[in-house]
Amino acid sequence: MRVRIDDVAKAAGVSMKTVSRVLNEEPNVSDETRRKVQEAVEKLRYRPLASARLLAGRRSNLVAMLYDNPSSNYLMEVELGVLDACQSQHYNLMLAPLDYRARDIVAKVESLVVQSQLDGVVLTPPITDDRALLARLDEIGVPYASVSAQERNRRIGVFVDEESAARDMVLHLVSLGHRRIAHIKGHAAHGASRWRLAGYRAGLREAGIAYDPELVVAGRFFYESGYEATNRLLDLPQRPTAIFAANDDMAAGSICAICERGLAVPRDISVCGFDDMPVARFIYPSLTTVRQPSRDMGRLAGLEVIKAIRERGAGENIELPYTLQLRRSTGAVPG
Amino acid sequence: MRVRIDDVAKAAGVSMKTVSRVLNEEPNVSDETRRKVQEAVEKLRYRPLASARLLAGRRSNLVAMLYDNPSSNYLMEVELGVLDACQSQHYNLMLAPLDYRARDIVAKVESLVVQSQLDGVVLTPPITDDRALLARLDEIGVPYASVSAQERNRRIGVFVDEESAARDMVLHLVSLGHRRIAHIKGHAAHGASRWRLAGYRAGLREAGIAYDPELVVAGRFFYESGYEATNRLLDLPQRPTAIFAANDDMAAGSICAICERGLAVPRDISVCGFDDMPVARFIYPSLTTVRQPSRDMGRLAGLEVIKAIRERGAGENIELPYTLQLRRSTGAVPG
DNA sequence: ATGAAAGCGCTAACAA
DNA sequence: TTGTTAGCGCTTTCAT
Numbered sequence: 001m002r003v004r005i006d007d008v009a010k011a012a013g014v015s016m017k018t019v020s021r022v023l024n025e026e027p028n029v030s031d032e033t034r035r036k037v038q039e040a041v042e043k044l045r046y047r048p049l050a051s052a053r054l055l056a057g058r059r060s061n062l063v064a065m066l067y068d069n070p071s072s073n074y075l076m077e078v079e080l081g082v083l084d085a086c087q088s089q090h091y092n093l094m095l096a097p098l099d100y101r102a103r104d105i106v107a108k109v110e111s112l113v114v115q116s117q118l119d120g121v122v123l124t125p126p127i128t129d130d131r132a133l134l135a136r137l138d139e140i141g142v143p144y145a146s147v148s149a150q151e152r153n154r155r156i157g158v159f160v161d162e163e164s165a166a167r168d169m170v171l172h173l174v175s176l177g178h179r180r181i182a183h184i185k186g187h188a189a190h191g192a193s194r195w196r197l198a199g200y201r202a203g204l205r206e207a208g209i210a211y212d213p214e215l216v217v218a219g220r221f222f223y224e225s226g227y228e229a230t231n232r233l234l235d236l237p238q239r240p241t242a243i244f245a246a247n248d249d250m251a252a253g254s255i256c257a258i259c260e261r262g263l264a265v266p267r268d269i270s271v272c273g274f275d276d277m278p279v280a281r282f283i284y285p286s287l288t289t290v291r292q293p294s295r296d297m298g299r300l301a302g303l304e305v306i307k308a309i310r311e312r313g314a315g316e317n318i319e320l321p322y323t324l325q326l327r328r329s330t331g332a333v334p335g
Numbered sequence: 336m337r338v339r340i341d342d343v344a345k346a347a348g349v350s351m352k353t354v355s356r357v358l359n360e361e362p363n364v365s366d367e368t369r370r371k372v373q374e375a376v377e378k379l380r381y382r383p384l385a386s387a388r389l390l391a392g393r394r395s396n397l398v399a400m401l402y403d404n405p406s407s408n409y410l411m412e413v414e415l416g417v418l419d420a421c422q423s424q425h426y427n428l429m430l431a432p433l434d435y436r437a438r439d440i441v442a443k444v445e446s447l448v449v450q451s452q453l454d455g456v457v458l459t460p461p462i463t464d465d466r467a468l469l470a471r472l473d474e475i476g477v478p479y480a481s482v483s484a485q486e487r488n489r490r491i492g493v494f495v496d497e498e499s500a501a502r503d504m505v506l507h508l509v510s511l512g513h514r515r516i517a518h519i520k521g522h523a524a525h526g527a528s529r530w531r532l533a534g535y536r537a538g539l540r541e542a543g544i545a546y547d548p549e550l551v552v553a554g555r556f557f558y559e560s561g562y563e564a565t566n567r568l569l570d571l572p573q574r575p576t577a578i579f580a581a582n583d584d585m586a587a588g589s590i591c592a593i594c595e596r597g598l599a600v601p602r603d604i605s606v607c608g609f610d611d612m613p614v615a616r617f618i619y620p621s622l623t624t625v626r627q628p629s630r631d632m633g634r635l636a637g638l639e640v641i642k643a644i645r646e647r648g649a650g651e652n653i654e655l656p657y658t659l660q661l662r663r664s665t666g667a668v669p670g
Numbered sequence: 671a672t673g674a675a676a677g678c679g680c681t682a683a684c685a686a
Numbered sequence: 687t688t689g690t691t692a693g694c695g696c697t698t699t700c701a702t
Contacts, residue, residue: 002449004695015673020697028671047449051395052695054386055678070418073613076411083405083432092451095428097418114337114382116427223617252617259619278408282558282587284594284619339679350689355681363687387679390694 003046012040023048024058060117062092063305066109067124068100072221073249073277074294075124078147081298082122089306094118100126100189106136113142120144120305122298123157126189143308145301145315150191156304156315158297162192162274165290165322166199167206169244169272172288172324174207177333178242178270182215184229184254186246190221196246196274215240219250226250230257241269241333248273248280251287255329266331276325285328293320338381347375358383359393395452397427398640401444402459403435407556408584408612409629410459413482416633417457424641429453435461435524441471448477455479455640457633458492461524478643480636480650485526491639491650493632497527497609500625500657501534502541504579504607507623507659509542512668513577513605517550519564519589521581525556531581531609550575554585561585565592576604576668583608583615586622590664601666611660620663628655 009016014033021029022037029037040046054060065082067075079095086093096112098105105127112118120143127133128149137144146157173181183200186193197216204211217232219225226245230253233240245251251273255265265271265285273280276291300318308315344351349368356364357372364372375381389395400417402410414430421428431447433440440462447453455478462468463484472479481492508516518535521528532551539546552567554560561580565588568575580586586608590600600606600620608615611626635653643650 002695005697006695016695017673017697018671021672024697030671033671047446049390049452049695050450051386051389051452052678053697055384055390055680056695056697057678058697060386070415080405083430087432092447093430095418095430097422110380111382112427115385117384117386223613249617255619256617256621278558279614279617282584282591282614282618284590286591337679340681341679351679352681352689353687356688359681365687368687384679387694388681390696391679391681392694393681 003044005046005048008037008040008044008046011044012036054117059119059309061090062094062116062118063120063122063302063309064094064096064112064116064118065122065124066096066098066127068098068127070097073279074247074275077277077294078124078298078301081295081300082302083298084295085299085302085306089303091119091306098127100130105130106133109133110136110140113137113140118142119309122147122301122305123149125149125191126187128157129191143305143315145305145308147297147301148192149317150194152317155317156308158300158304158318158320160292160297160320160322162195162292162322163199163202165292165324166196166244166274167203168199168324169274169290170200170203171207172326173242173244173270173272173330174203174209176242176270176330179207179209179333180215180238180240181209181242181244182217182233182240184217184219184226184243184245184250186250187220193246200244219246221247221249223249223253226253227257228253230254234258234261239269242330243269243271245271245273248275248277248287248289251289251329252279252283255283255285255287265329268334270330270333272330280325280327288327288330289325291323291325293322296320338379340381340383343372343375343379343381346379347371389452394454394644396425397429397451397453398455398457398637398644399429399431399447399451399453400457400459401431401433401462403433403462405432408614409582409610412612412629413459413633413636416630416635417637418633419630420634420637420641424638426454426641433462435465440465441468444468445471445475448472448475453477454644457482457636457640458484460484460526461522463492464526478640478650480640480643482632482636483527484652485529487652490652491643493635493639493653493655495627495632495655495657497530497625497627497657498534498537500627500659501531501579501609502538503534503659504609504625505535505538506542507661508577508579508605508607508665509538509544511577511605511665514544514668515550515573515575516544516577516579517552517568517575519552519554519561519578519580519585521585522555528581535579554581556582556584558584558588561588562592563588565589569593569596574604577665578604578606580606580608583610583612583622583624586624586664587614587618590618590620590622600664603669605665605668607665615660615662623662623665624660626658626660628657631655
C-alpha cells in the first residue's frame with residue numbers, strides 16, 4: 001500500500017540507513033549510491049512520513065504563528081510574510097488563534113508546542129508581551145521570534161521605531177499649519193498604542209504645542225472605534241483641524257464620521273493613520289499614513305525563527321524603517 | 336525529561352493502555368480509574384506526543400487550507416471561518432499557498448497530505464476546479480471540502496447562487512433607471528467570474544436591455560485592475576451610468592478612477608461590487624454590493640470536511656443565501 | 671562508505 | 687474492565 005523506506009532500499013539495492021542518509025542530505029554517501037537512491041525514490045514516489053521521522057527524533061519543520069484578534073488587517077499582512085518565509089525555507093505553518101486575556105494561554109501554547117513538536121513560533125502583539133508565556137517558551141526551549149515586541153533587547157524578531165514615526169507624522173501635520181491635532185489611541189494592550197501616543201506627544205512638544213487631553217480619545221484599533229471616537233471629537237466645542245488615528249482602520253472610520261456630518265476631508269479636517277494597509281489606498285480620499293512594512297516584518301520574523309531553530313543562539317531583533325505615505329487625506333489647515 | 340504515557344500509568348497505578356483509553360475517551364473504563372488517570376495526567380502535565388499517536392495509527396486532527404493568491408481579502412475571510420471551525424472541533428489548521436497554474440501542484444499537495452498525514456483539506460477557488468488534483472485526492476482517500484466549486488454535484492462544501500445574485504444586482508440598477516450598465520469581469524480562472532457575468536447578462540435580458548460587449552471589460556479581481564478597467568469605460572464615447580464590478584476590490588478601484596476624473600459617485604455614475612468585504616463599508620461612498628457570507632462559508636466548509644473525516648461518506652454541498660447590501664454608491668440615473 | 675539493530679511514544683489487537 | 691504484546695516507519699547509535 002504505502003511505500004516505505006525499506007521498499008526504496010530494496011529497489012536501490014542498499015540499506016534503509018543509506019536511503020535515510022540521502023534523504024537527509026547527510027555526508028558519506030558516494031555519488032553513485034546517491035543517484036541510485038534518488039532514482040528509486042522518484043520511481044516509487046516515496047514520501048517519508050513526517051510522524052515517523054519526528055518520533056525518531058528529527059525536526060518537525062513546523063512553526064506556528066500565535067495571534068489574538070485574527071480579523072485584523074494588520075495581522076493578515078504579517079501572516080502573508082510569515083507564510084512566505086516558511087515556504088522559502090521548506091517549513092509548514094500552523095495557525096494558532098488565542099485569546100491574550102485567557103488564563104490558560106500558557107498551557108494552551110505549551111500543549112501545542114509539545115504535542116505537535118513545533119520547531120518554533122512567531123509571536124504577534126499583544127501576545128509578544130506575555131511574560132509568563134515567554135518564560136515558559138524559554139523553559140521548554142522553543143525558539144520564538146516576535147513582531148513588534150515591547151521589550152526590545154534580548155529578543156529575536158522585528159520592529160520599527162513607531163514612536164519616531166508617530167512624531168514625524170505629527171510634525172507633518174504641523175508643517176501644514178495644524179495646531180489643534182487630535183489623536184485616537186489604539187487598544188491599550190498593545191505596545192503600538194503606547195508608542196504612537198508617545199510619538200504624538202513628542203511631536204507636539206517639538207512643535208511647541210501644548211498637550212490637550214481633550215484631544216486624545218480612546219479607540220481599540222477597529223473601524224467602529226475610530227468612527228465613534230471621531231464623533232466625540234467633532235462634538236467638542238472647538239473641534240480639531242486634524243485627526244491622527246493610531247491605525248488605518250480607525251482612520252477610515254474617522255473619515256466616514258466626518259463625511260457624515262457634511263464636512264470634507266481634507267478641506268475641513270485632515271485625517272491620517274498608521275500601518276499603510278491596502279485599505280489606505282482604497283478609501284477616498286486616499287489616506288496619509290505611516291508605512292510600516294508589515295509583510296516584510298512577518299517575513300523577517302519567520303526567517304529569524306528558522307535561523308534560531310537551525311542554529312541555537314542565532315537570530316536578532318531587527319529594526320526596519322518606516323516611511324511617511326503622504327496621500328490625499330491631509331492638507332493645509334482650513335482658512 | 337519528557338513525561339511519557341507509562342509515567343502516567345505508573346503514577347496512576349494502571350497500565351499504559353488504560354491511560355490511552357482515558358485520553359482517547361474510549362469506553363470500558365470505570366469512573367474511579369478514569370479519575371485517577373486524569374489526576375495523574377494533570378499532576379504530571381502530561382501531553383501525548385502527536386507524532387507517536389499518529390505513527391501508531393490515529394488521526395492527525397490536522398487539516399490544511401489550500402489556496403492560490405493569498406493576498407485576497409476574500410480568502411482571508413474564508414480563512415477566518417475555517418479557523419473557527421477547526422478551533423471548535425479541536426483540529427489544527429495548516430496553510431498551504433499554491434500556484435494554481437503550477438505543473439506540480441498535484442505532487443505538492445500529495446506530498447503534504449501524505450507526509451503530514453492530513454485528515455482532510457479545504458479547497459478554495461480556483462484550486463477547487465483542478466480535476467487532476469481532485470482525482471488524486473479521491474485516490475488517496477483524503478476528504479476535502481470546497482468553497483464555491485464550479486461543479487456542484489457530488490461535492491462536499493459550500494456555495495451561493497452567484498448568478499442569481501448578480502442578476503438581482505443588475506435588476507436593482509435597472510430599478511434605479513440605469514440602462515447603460517457596464518460590467519468589470521473577474522479573473523478568468525474563477526468560476527465566480529463566469530457566474531457573475533452570466534448573472535449580469537441574465538439581468539439585462541430580463542430587463543429587456545440589449546447586451547453591449549463594449550460595456551464588458553476584463554479585470555482580475557485586484558483593485559488596480561478595477562481602476563484600469565474603469566478608465567477604459569470612462570473613455571468610451573458614451574460612458575455607462577452604472578458599473579457593476581465582479582468584486583469589491585475592483586469596485587473600490589472603480590470609484591477611485593471615477594473620482595479622479597472629477598465625477599461623483601453615485602451622482603454621475605453608480606458603482607456596485609460583489610462579496611461584501613469589510614472594505615465595502617470603509618470606502619466612501621460606502622459600497623452597494625452582494626453580500627456573500629464568506630466567513631460562514633469558510634466555517635461550514637471546515638465543519639463539512641471534519642464531518643467527512645469523522646464519518647466516511649458524510650458531508651454535503653451546502654447552499655448559503657446571498658443578500659443585496661444597498662449602500663451609498665448606487666443611486667438614480669443622472670439627469 | 672555502508673549496514674544491523676535498537677528504539678522513539680504511542681495505539682491496535684488480542685488476551686485475561 | 688483491564689493488561690500484554692507487537693508493531694507504526696523512521697533515525698539513531700554502533701559496527702563494519
